[in-house]
Amino acid sequence: MSEAFENDDNGDLKQMRELVYDLIRGIIDPEKPETLEELNVVSEEDVSVSRLNKDYLIKVVFVPTVPHCSLASLIGLSIRTKLETSIPDKFKLDIFIKEGTHETADDINKQINDKERIAAAMENPNLQRIVNQCLENS
Incomplete structure (x- = not known):
């Protein structure tokens, strides 16, 4: 996968976005057995990749399952990890x-x-265990 990220052609930004989405869509929700994709927490349209000089900026926007979701920060931490x-x-x-x-x-x-x-947060063994469970099959 990293080969696609190494390529600097403008046409590859779309491919990079698809690869980023493929990485996060299979993350399991901390409270439910479904993936973030199945719960519509993440979507490919809400992932962007752009150039920043020699580097890239990856931006992911996600939608918690409910407006008062107590585990929204854990979902964000799982995506980041x-x-x-x-x-x-x-x-x-x-x-x-x-x-x-x-x-x-x-x-x-x-x-x-x-x-x-x-x-x-990642020094906390309980949080680390939950994040690892969310990422287990992604």
């Missing part, structure tokens, strides 16, 4: 809750895009 462990380092990741779909989206967006908060 999957992408960070599956793609080359020359990417910047931005992960957001779709505007208007969650009551505390701004706070959660700050959490899932803050390196220190992510590192602290």
